Amino acid sequence: MANASSKRIASSNESALKNIQLGLLGVNLLAPLLRFLFSLVASRTFIPSKKIIALHLLSIAGTVFVWRWFVLIGTPKRDASGLKSGEDLSGGGVVELAWDLVYMTWICTLGSAILGDWVWWFYLLIPAFGAYKAFNLVRPLLGMFLPGIFGPKIPRDPNAPAQDAADEKVESRKQAKLRARMEKGDKRVQQVQTSRR
Template sequence: MANASSKRIATANETALRNLQLGLLIVNLLAPTIRFLLSLITSRRFFPRTLPLLLYIIFTAGSIFTWRWFVTIGSPKRGANGAQVRVGEDLGGKGVVELGWDLIYMTWICTLGSAILGDWVWWFSLLVPAFGAYKLFSTIRPILGMFLPGIFGPKAPKDDTPQGQNVAAGAAEEKGESRKQAKLRARMEKGDKRIQQVQRR
């Protein structure tokens, strides 16, 4: 069963790497072609302004670096006789691999979008570092909670949640009330009309 899973991961990785290489070629050839055609038809410039051009270079270099890293970690290593020796990492996994795919897809979207719609599309590329910062913060938040529990620690539940009602019921049991009486009292304090009608009778 483990062997079947390894073969599935190896096949999926090879397909993903082939599609990724093809996508990099298509996007980086199609975008300049669209820009050139639109510069002939409309009054738009063929070359982007300085900031979008710089973002294109940075994000394209990052996506190529990510692709090469995916090839390094995801390609299955085969023996001399063609038998598979070691399966690479799963390229459909979570964590840093998922962020790498996000970087590649966002680069493709911004490259083609800026060629078709205009250079303002590159502002969407800021979503990648923002999402990375959010994931990093959610990873280190428990560590920060140990040192600053008042700011980053877990929040106390409100009284209207079921957990809060259970805490209230536990406190009522200490006073000598049953759970049912504690729940009725909590509903009455909230202003439940059914409880008020029972009390009038």
């Protein structure tokens, strides 16, 4: 069973690494071509501003770094005991955030070539999403120290209909039987009632 799972993860990782290589080459070759074609059709310049070039180079460097990291952790390794699949590249956590970086880089690169340089503003979604995840991680701790701000929200009006519905309790079978016995005058139930008081 474990060997089948390792083989599945290994084949998934190999295809993911191949796809990221093809994507890196495809996007970075297609973007200048599209930019050139749109500069002929529209009244845009072929060469973008220095800020956009620097941003593009930084994002490519980040994507290459992620690709090399994926190769390091995701390449299957063979040893005497058999095949070790490596880290699952379709998993969550940091790997998922790295994939988001790669995809957002490709979207911004192609989008800026087609639509214009304003598409690079979408790159701010990455730190915004990271901040959202970090806040959700820290929120329970903040709720302990600042319950009025970050704690659970309760209705302020105690006479609200939602509060009345929550106060009604459903009687279990055992409770219904005990109540019926007490109404009939069963002495066992009366003894339990007096011992609780």
